[in-house]
Amino acid sequence: MREENKEIRIRSIDEINEKIKRGDAVVLTAEEVIKLAESSGVEAVAKEVDVVTTGTFGAMCSSGVFLNFGHSDPPIKMVRCWLNDVPVYKGLAAVDGYLGATSISETRGLEYGGGHVIEDLVSGKEVVLRAESYGTDCYPRRHIETVITIDDLNQAILVNPRNCYQRYEAATNSSDRILYTYMGTLLPNYGNVTFSGAGQLNPLCKDPSYETIGFGTKIFLGGGVGYIIGEGTQHNPEPGYGTLMVKGDLKQMNSRYLRGASFYRYGPTLYIGIGIPIPIINMSVAKTVALRDEDIFVNIRDYAVPSRPDLRPIIKRVSYAELRSGKVYLGDRKVPSSSLSSYKMAREIAETLKKWILEGMFFLTKPIEPLPKRGKFKPLEIRRKEPKVGDIMNRHVIIAKPNDDVNSVAAKLVEKGIDHLPVVDDEGKLIGIVTSWDLAKAIAYNKRRLDEIMTRRVITAFENESIDVVVRRMAQHNISGVPVVDAMNRVIGILTTDDISRKIVGGRNVT
Amino acid sequence: MRVKLIYSHDVVEKPILASIVLKTGVPINILEAKVNAQKGELIVSIPATGDKLREVLNLFREAGVQVQEFTETLRIDWDKCMACGACISPCPTGALKFKDDWSIEFDDEKCVACKVCVTACPVRAISLP
Numbered sequence: 240m241r242e243e244n245k246e247i248r249i250r251s252i253d254e255i256n257e258k259i260k261r262g263d264a265v266v267l268t269a270e271e272v273i274k275l276a277e278s279s280g281v282e283a284v285a286k287e288v289d290v291v292t293t294g295t296f297g298a299m300c301s302s303g304v305f306l307n308f309g310h311s312d313p314p315i316k317m318v319r320c321w322l323n324d325v326p327v328y329k330g331l332a333a334v335d336g337y338l339g340a341t342s343i344s345e346t347r348g349l350e351y352g353g354g355h356v357i358e359d360l361v362s363g364k365e366v367v368l369r370a371e372s373y374g375t376d377c378y379p380r381r382h383i384e385t386v387i388t389i390d391d392l393n394q395a396i397l398v399n400p401r402n403c404y405q406r407y408e409a410a411t412n413s414s415d416r417i418l419y420t421y422m423g424t425l426l427p428n429y430g431n432v433t434f435s436g437a438g439q440l441n442p443l444c445k446d447p448s449y450e451t452i453g454f455g456t457k458i459f460l461g462g463g464v465g466y467i468i469g470e471g472t473q474h475n476p477e478p479g480y481g482t483l484m485v486k487g488d489l490k491q492m493n494s495r496y497l498r499g500a501s502f503y504r505y506g507p508t509l510y511i512g513i514g515i516p517i518p519i520i521n522m523s524v525a526k527t528v529a530l531r532d533e534d535i536f537v538n539i540r541d542y543a544v545p546s547r548p549d550l551r552p553i554i555k556r557v558s559y560a561e562l563r564s565g566k567v568y569l570g571d572r573k574v575p576s577s578s579l580s581s582y583k584m585a586r587e588i589a590e591t592l593k594k595w596i597l598e599g600m601f602f603l604t605k606p607i608e609p610l611p612k613r614g615k616f617k618p619l620e621i622r623r624k625e626p627k628v629g630d631i632m633n634r635h636v637i638i639a640k641p642n643d644d645v646n647s648v649a650a651k652l653v654e655k656g657i658d659h660l661p662v663v664d665d666e667g668k669l670i671g672i673v674t675s676w677d678l679a680k681a682i683a684y685n686k687r688r689l690d691e692i693m694t695r696r697v698i699t700a701f702e703n704e705s706i707d708v709v710v711r712r713m714a715q716h717n718i719s720g721v722p723v724v725d726a727m728n729r730v731i732g733i734l735t736t737d738d739i740s741r742k743i744v745g746g747r748n749v750t
Numbered sequence: 751m752r753v754k755l756i757y758s759h760d761v762v763e764k765p766i767l768a769s770i771v772l773k774t775g776v777p778i779n780i781l782e783a784k785v786n787a788q789k790g791e792l793i794v795s796i797p798a799t800g801d802k803l804r805e806v807l808n809l810f811r812e813a814g815v816q817v818q819e820f821t822e823t824l825r826i827d828w829d830k831c832m833a834c835g836a837c838i839s840p841c842p843t844g845a846l847k848f849k850d851d852w853s854i855e856f857d858d859e860k861c862v863a864c865k866v867c868v869t870a871c872p873v874r875a876i877s878l879p
């Protein structure tokens with residue numbers, strides 16, 4: 240027997256719609272239903288409540304809009320296209336395009352992008368349309384530059400491949416420098432924790448086994464009406480990380496619920512408001528709609544480790560209640576925590592959807608297909624050989640001892656034509672580094688021993704690290720070389736920007 | 751209150767700030783410092799009001815330091831603010847926090863003008879002149 244059949248039906252969606260039509264449906268927001276369950280129990284929820292409204296308002300990078308510009312005269316087959324200098328994807332028919340939320344302005348950089356253009360369109364602002372083509376017999380025009388508003392577009396259809404994460408992992412930073420990420424500003428040394436998602440108001444958290452939410456479910460999307468058109472990309476329901484693919488008519492939406500945003504040094508995105516009505520059709524839904532922040536858990540991950548999201552170390556497992564309290568205990572330290580998504584807006588969305596239903600403006604739909612209960616969320620394996628630090632580094636590393644004489648070391652650097660000299664103790668462990676510039680200064684100021692002038696906080700690399708990660712580290716610290724050390728901090732090589740540019744040519748091949 | 755202190759060539763090497771701290775007992779907090787042999791500019795926050803504040807400012811002036819008061823503080827564009835909270839936990843002093851209704855509250859007195867929140871805000875609703 241399938242699990243769904245075991246549930247005793249309380250009311251059907253048709254019955255609820257009849258009540259909405261008559262004006263006597265009982266609709267509560269997710270927060271209100273939690274209070275009811277706490278005071279009167281889940282049975283009261285099942286008996287008294289027809290619909291629970293949910294809401295979320297957060298950054299959703301996998302969003303964008305299909306646009307149809309209409310044909311100019313003479314017509315153009317747009318091959319490349321920009322709106323306010325933000326590239327629009329043009330691998331579609333002549334005047335169709337897709338503007339993605341994270342597309343970056345070619346003139347204003349990371350501060351302005353697709354998300355901002357979408358907000359500008361929705362608020363009725365004029366937007367500069369520019370396009371280029373090679374010209375064909377049927378589409379002779381090769382350039383176009385004009386100004387449009389959303390009213391000039393034939394269609395503007397928001398189609399978002401992944402929205403409305405059921406929950407999302409929180410973030411912190413163990414490193415000694417500030418990190419600017421899509422999880423916001425992360426202060427050094429576990430200075431703060433950021434998180435996203437509305438927790439107890441979050442739509443998929445309230446129906447985690449997808450008994451009522453599915454293909455064709457009508458929803459609140461960006462202030463207008465939208466539909467769920469399937470599971471989202473990276474839909475991973477088993478551990479509780481389901482996602483949705485949604486669509487809706489941008490022309491009906493409201494810029495209060497679609498906000499262009501930009502995370503500093505990460506880039507543009509779009510904040511979207513989504514609300515989903517959950518009909519109380521059976522006891523199991525009556526139970527899950529009453530889940531509270533205290534019952535919904537996520538991991539806090541360390542964004543200082545430059546690995547893919549699921550490999551970043553888990554620092555702690557916490558509930559949304561703890562995250563939202565503003566303080567999270569990491570060990571015995573109290574660390575400030577705050578959200579990136581807006582709980583206030585999530586509340587407002589749940590309230591608005593409730594009002595729509597109570598006023599008979601919004602009816603529920605029966606999904607034509609449930610969301611898949613299983614997902615695929617595999618990492619991308621790299622099958623081509625990619626150089627690691629160990630492939631490029633110089634293993635014949637010249638080293639020095641802390642009590643070496645400055646003049647003889649300087650002579651050695653000149654003779655070997657090198658710039659970086661790791662300083663090691665008697666066991667070969669790294670204790671400092673000296674560059675040719677340090678030596679020039681040392682000689683000028685008459686210093687004698689290396690340990691008087693060496694830099695003791697050395698930036699290093701490991702043999703199995705990716706070149707890109709180490710190149711970024713060198714750029715951040717404004718240095719041109721790093722000693723490569725083993726797990727015991729013994730120097731086994733040296734990697735310089737010269738080695739990298741000499742050995743990686745053209746593509747990514749090691750010569 | 752936040753002020754900019756401009757030290758001329760003649761006074762830049764004297765321990766003026768330290769002696770004023772000792773004399774008045776006001777723990778002046780340095781927010782930003784640009785000092786070289788010719789000139790120095792400090793932005794400081796002085797946790798004092800009324801007569802005490804006037805005393806501190808006068809002592810700086812008497813010592814030959816030019817004092818510029820900041821009248822402008824952090825500005826939040828409430829029409830833009832979506833109450834996300836991205837500015838709250840990065841703020842080192844707790845000057846930004848949620849109210850009971852989950853909108854944002856800013857406490858001018860706690861702000862040390864570090865500007866961390868300016869870049870942390872994803873809709874650039876915060877500015878500091």
Ligand code: SF4
Nearest residue numbers: 841861862864865867
């Ligand atoms: S400027 Fe610094 S101290 Fe002031 S509110 Fe912003 S983050 Fe907090």
Ligand code: SF4
Nearest residue numbers: 831832834835837871
């Ligand atoms: S980060 Fe910006 S939008 Fe978010 S709460 Fe702070 S001021 Fe408002």
